[in-house]
Structure formats: C-alpha cells, structure tokens
Amino acid sequence: MDPRVISRFRRNRGALAGAALVSFVLLLGLVGPWIAPHPPAKQFRTELLEQGLPVGPLEREGHLLGGDQLGRDQLSRLLHGARLSISIALLATAIAVFIGVSVGLVSGYLGGFVDGALMRLVDIVLSLPFLLIAIVAQKSLDASGVLFISTLLGVLSWTSLARITRAKTMQARALEYVEAARALGFRGPRILFRHVLPNVAGPAFAIGTLMVANMILAESALSFLGFGLQPPAASWGSMLSESQTLMEWQPTLTLFPALLIVITVFGFNLLGEGLRDVFDARL
Amino acid sequence: MALVEVEHLSKRFVAKRSLWGRALRHVHAVEDVSLYVKEGETLSLVGESGCGKSTLGRCILRLHEPTSGSVKFRGIEITKLPPRELRTLRREMQIIFQDPHGSLNPRMTVRQTLAEPLRVHGIVTSKGEEEDRVAELMRRVGLRPELMNRYPHEFSGGQKQRIGIARALTVSPKFIVADEPISALDVSIQAQIVNLMRDLQEELGLSYLFIAHDLAIVEYLSHRVAVMYLGRIVEEAAARDLYREPKHPYTQALLSAAPVPDPKREKKRLVLAGDVPSPLAPPPGCAFHPRCPIAQRGLCDVERPELRPIGEGRRVACHLAR
Numbered sequence: 270m271d272p273r274v275i276s277r278f279r280r281n282r283g284a285l286a287g288a289a290l291v292s293f294v295l296l297l298g299l300v301g302p303w304i305a306p307h308p309p310a311k312q313f314r315t316e317l318l319e320q321g322l323p324v325g326p327l328e329r330e331g332h333l334l335g336g337d338q339l340g341r342d343q344l345s346r347l348l349h350g351a352r353l354s355i356s357i358a359l360l361a362t363a364i365a366v367f368i369g370v371s372v373g374l375v376s377g378y379l380g381g382f383v384d385g386a387l388m389r390l391v392d393i394v395l396s397l398p399f400l401l402i403a404i405v406a407q408k409s410l411d412a413s414g415v416l417f418i419s420t421l422l423g424v425l426s427w428t429s430l431a432r433i434t435r436a437k438t439m440q441a442r443a444l445e446y447v448e449a450a451r452a453l454g455f456r457g458p459r460i461l462f463r464h465v466l467p468n469v470a471g472p473a474f475a476i477g478t479l480m481v482a483n484m485i486l487a488e489s490a491l492s493f494l495g496f497g498l499q500p501p502a503a504s505w506g507s508m509l510s511e512s513q514t515l516m517e518w519q520p521t522l523t524l525f526p527a528l529l530i531v532i533t534v535f536g537f538n539l540l541g542e543g544l545r546d547v548f549d550a551r552l
Numbered sequence: 553m554a555l556v557e558v559e560h561l562s563k564r565f566v567a568k569r570s571l572w573g574r575a576l577r578h579v580h581a582v583e584d585v586s587l588y589v590k591e592g593e594t595l596s597l598v599g600e601s602g603c604g605k606s607t608l609g610r611c612i613l614r615l616h617e618p619t620s621g622s623v624k625f626r627g628i629e630i631t632k633l634p635p636r637e638l639r640t641l642r643r644e645m646q647i648i649f650q651d652p653h654g655s656l657n658p659r660m661t662v663r664q665t666l667a668e669p670l671r672v673h674g675i676v677t678s679k680g681e682e683e684d685r686v687a688e689l690m691r692r693v694g695l696r697p698e699l700m701n702r703y704p705h706e707f708s709g710g711q712k713q714r715i716g717i718a719r720a721l722t723v724s725p726k727f728i729v730a731d732e733p734i735s736a737l738d739v740s741i742q743a744q745i746v747n748l749m750r751d752l753q754e755e756l757g758l759s760y761l762f763i764a765h766d767l768a769i770v771e772y773l774s775h776r777v778a779v780m781y782l783g784r785i786v787e788e789a790a791a792r793d794l795y796r797e798p799k800h801p802y803t804q805a806l807l808s809a810a811p812v813p814d815p816k817r818e819k820k821r822l823v824l825a826g827d828v829p830s831p832l833a834p835p836p837g838c839a840f841h842p843r844c845p846i847a848q849r850g851l852c853d854v855e856r857p858e859l860r861p862i863g864e865g866r867r868v869a870c871h872l873a874r
Contacts, residue, residue, distance in 0.1 A: 445649040445650075453669045454672070
C-alpha cells in the first residue's frame with residue numbers, strides 16, 4: 270500500500286481511536302462465545318430469578334452481570350450476542366459492498382444504456398421502504414437465520430455505494446493511464462481490475478466501514494421489532510427487545526446491550542470517517 | 553500510400569439530453585477533417601485549446617468513436633473494426649499524453665507499467681525476457697534500467713514523460729499520436745523530449761501526429777503542419793512553407809505570437825481580439841470571421857470557405873488568401 274496513506278492514517282486520531290474500539294469489538298465477537306462462562310440459553314431458575322424477576326449484576330457468584338427475564342446468564346448472552354450481531358453486520362456489509370462496487374464499476378465504465386438501466390435499478394431499490402420489505406420477506410419466507418438477515422440487509426443497502434463507485438469509476442475512466450491501457454489494447458476486465466478498481470477501492474472500503482455501523486443498528490432495529498433473529502438466539506438487538514418489559518425493574522438488562530451497540534457503532538463510524546479522510550482528502 | 557488516412561472525420565459530443573436520453577444539443581468537436589500521415593513523417597496539428605485537436609487524435613486511435621467519416625491505417629478501415637481486430641491493430645498505433653504525471657498508474661512500478669503490455673501481447677513470455685526488454689526500453693528513452701523498480705512519484709516530469717514514451721514503444725508501433733507531449737514540461741526539458749522523439753523517429757521509422765498549441769515548438773520536428781480552428785483544419789502546408797509564408801490570417805496570428813529568439817528582429821504582433829467562440833454555437837460563415845483582421849462583410853460572415861488547394865501540397869480555408 271501507498272506509504273503516504275499509512276502515515277496519514279497514523280496521524281488521524283479519530284481513525285486510531287475508531288480502530289481501537291473496532292478491534293475490541295471484533296475481538297469480543299471472535300472469542301466471546303469461548304470465554305462465556307455459561308451456555309447462552311441455559312436457564313438458572315433458582316439462582317437468577319427471585320419471585321419471577323431477574324437478579325441484578327454482582328448479586329450472585331459466577332454470574333457477573335446477573336440474569337435476564339428467563340434466568341439466563343446475562344454476560345454469556347452478551348458475549349454470544351457479540352458474535353451474532355457482528356457476523357450479521359459484517360456479512361451484510363460484505364454483500365452490500367460486493368453488489369454496490371460491481372454495479373458501480375460496470376455502470377461507470379460502460380456508461381450508455383447499461384448505466385441508465387442500472388441507475389434506474391438503484392432508484393427503485395432506494396425507493397423500497399426498508400422495514401416493510403424486511404417484515405414482508407421475513408413473514409413470507411418464514412426465515413430468520415443469520416444468513417437470511419444478512420442477505421436481506423445487504424441486498425437493500427448497496428445503493429449509495431453503487432452511486433459513489435460509479436462516480437469514482439467515471440473519474441478514473443478519464444485518467445490518462447486508463448486511456449493508455451485502452452490504447453494498448455487491454456481488455457475491459459484487466460483495465461477495470463488493474464487500473465480502475467484501485468482508485469475506487471479506498472473510498473469503497475471507507476464507506477463499507479461506515480456501513481457496518483448502520484448494519485448493526487438495522488439488525489438491532491429488526492430484532493427489537495421482533496423480525497430479526499428468533500429466540501432463543503441472542504443478538505444485542507434481540508436482547509434489547511426482550512428486556513423492554515423489565516426496563517423499570519432491571520435497567521442494566523437494557524443498558525449493557527445498548528452500550529455495546531453504541532460502542533460498536535461509534536467505533537466503526539470513527540474508523541470509517543477517518544479512513545475516508547485518509548483515502549480521499551478532498552471529500 | 554499514406555500510413556494513416558483520415559477522411560471527412562467528424563465527432564460530435566452530446567451536450568444536453570432530454571429526460572428520455574434523446575440528444576438535444578451537440579458540441580461539434582471535430583468537423584469534416586481530412587488529413588494523412590506518411591510513413592516516417594511528422595504531421596503537427598496546431599490550434600488553441602478546445603479546437604478539437606486532441607479529440608481528433610483520439611478519434612484516429614478510436615479512443616473516441618468518431619461520429620462519421622473514415623480512418624484508414626495501411627488502407628484498413630478502422631472505424632468499423634470489431635474489438636478483436638482492433639486490439640491487434642492497437643500494437644501499431646500508440647499515444648503519448650500531455651500530463652506525464654496522470655498518464656502513469658501511480659500504483660505500478662516502471663517495470664510493471666512497461667511489462668504489462670509486453671505480457672498482454674505475448675511479446676515476452678518469461679521473467680528474464682521481460683526484464684531484458686524493460687531494461688532495453690528504458691535505455692532507449694534515456695533512463696537508467698536500475699530505476700525500473702521505482703514508482704512514478706519518484707521521477708521528475710521529464711523522466712515520467714520518458715516512461716510514457718517507453719510504454720508507447722513496448723508494442724513497437726509505427727504510428728504515434730503525441731498529444732501535447734511537452735506542453736506540461738519545463739522549457740529546458742521540452743527540448744530533450746523533442747530530441748528524443750526525433751531520434752526515435754529516425755531509429756524506428758516512426759510516424760507522428762504531433763499535437764501542440766503553439767507553432768514555435770513544432771517547427772523543429774514537423775515535416776508538415778495542419779492548423780485547426782474550431783474543429784476544422786484552416787490551413788495545411790509543408791512546415792517550411794507555412795513558417796515562411798502563412799496564408800491564413802489565423803496562422804499568421806499564431807506565428808506572430810511565437811517568440812523569436814533574436815532581440816534585434818523587430819516583430820509586429822498580430823493580437824487577436826476576443827476568445828474562441830463556443831463550439832456549441834459556432835458563428836455562421838467562416839468560424840474565424842469575428843476575430844479576423846481582414847474579414848469582409850457580406851462574404852466571410854455568410855459563406856463558409858472550403859479547404860481549397862493553393863500551391864504545391866498546400867491547402868487553406870480562406871476566401872481572401874491568395
């Protein structure tokens with residue numbers, strides 16, 4: 270990679286702080302389920318429930334953060350939830366980036382009719398009401414796995430990336446070295462991947478990072494409304510959802526997953542914005 | 553037979569589209585241009601910025617698709633050539649760009665830049681061959697082969713332009729469009745690049761279409777010169793004739809603007825009034841008449857002068873030129 274990019278990154282405090290937060294969250298997602306003290310779905314009815322209400326943090330030995338409304342270990346659920354939430358966000362982002370960058374590259378490079386058709390497709394996808402589509406898809410397909418939710422999120426959120434990639438591609442297409450590549454008789458795919466894509470990859474990477482934050486939020490929103498992962502699976506969003514009836518009795522049940530969501534979103538946003546500045550000083 | 557023959561070439565860009573994509577307005581970048589370049593010859597194409605000279609050069613290489621007209625290379629019509637055959641033919645025709653910085657991929661070393669076309673066209677097949685060939689190309693354009701693993705930003709403007717030239721030479725072309733190859737360089741470096749191009753022409757028998765925006769630079773290099781104004785050729789002549797006795801008032805103005813390296817010689821400057829008219833709305837009659845010092849009312853603003861032969865191998869588009 271360009272050493273100038275690396276040094277600009279090192280001098281960008283926001284990006285560094287974001288990178289630290291993101292590393293923490295990613296680490297949590299990676300090792301969380303292994304270091305969790307209990308299985309996430311196991312109920313400790315006698316230990317963690319008092320007259321049907323969960324006990325709070327630090328009240329029971331071996332259950333650091335107490336239990337939830339069904340007497341399951343809160344810390345274990347948070348740690349398992351980390352992996353699920355982050356996997357969904359990353360997978361959904363990967364899908365969105367793949368579709369968005371492909372569409373943008375083809376659209377921007379070929380132009381003409383193909384460009385017009387693809388950009389109308391973008392308009393159509395943009396005009397779809399996200400929640401409505403998510404709910405209808407979930408109800409009609411009766412699916413709720415990680416793969417399903419990631420695909421759903423990814424397929425509905427590639428549009429902005431496609432537009433930006435298209436604009437960047439059109440810029441890159443006019444570069445003299447891209448023209449030189451055409452004059453030398455290189456084929457379209459070679460020109461696209463070797464000479465155009467590197468101009469597009471930086472911004473796309475930055476936007477993808479920002480997108481992870483949105484995906485975490487979108488998954489939480491879906492789960493909160495009950496259309497995301499189904500019980501007993503734990504994601505941060507579904508934990509928020511399940512805790513709402515007990516919010517007055519035991520606010521920590523809401524607080525911890527919410528806090529983790531905030532940290533993750535904040536970290537990815539910081540990192541994404543930092544990367545954007547690093548890759549493209551003009552934006 | 554000429555190596556490159558261009559006949560009645562026009563290129564229009566769509567300037568404005570309707571909501572449904574129908575073209576509403578066009579820019580006539582190149583209008584009805586005919587010219588030829590013989591083997592081993594340099595034809596210079598001179599004109600102000602925006603007159604369509606770069607577009608013309610790119611249309612000849614089919615980097616732009618011409619709107620109408622014909623381009624023949626060794627007698628082969630290339631405007632309708634299918635992509636496959638066009639790719640093969642691209643080995644014969646290359647381009648050198650104005651901006652030495654923008655014309656090189658900043659993420660590729662000199663070696664990668666030069667090796668890519670060699671590999672794509674199957675000119676080299678092994679690492680060793682590749683290295684030899686790259687080194688040879690670098691020496692040919694006056695660069696030390698030891699620098700082959702450096703990136704473009706580690707070179708000066710003149711060196712970068714040499715790399716650009718070396719890249720054009722990778723496929724051993726016969727014809728090169730040089731699109732203002734020295735306009736972005738320091739004056740001291742300009743001469744070096746011009747000399748390099750001249751040497752290469754002698755050694756390799758290259759033909760150039762040399763695009764420039766002033767006449768001073770091209771005198772030394774050109775066999776023939778064509779002057780363009782608003783998309784059309786207004787005068788074409790052997791370099792010597794054109795410099796000695798320019799016929800078209802626009803050529804005269806261009807020549808008077810060129811600095812003469814002789815302090816004693818008194819010069820009358822012919823300064824043109826106004827700007828180049830917009831190619832969106834070219835003036836009626838002769839496109840040059842609003843700025844022309846000798847334009848005649850009722851003639852030049854009504855009737856467009858055709859490019860007509862005037863003397864040996866010489867053409868001019870002016871009602872009044874004799």
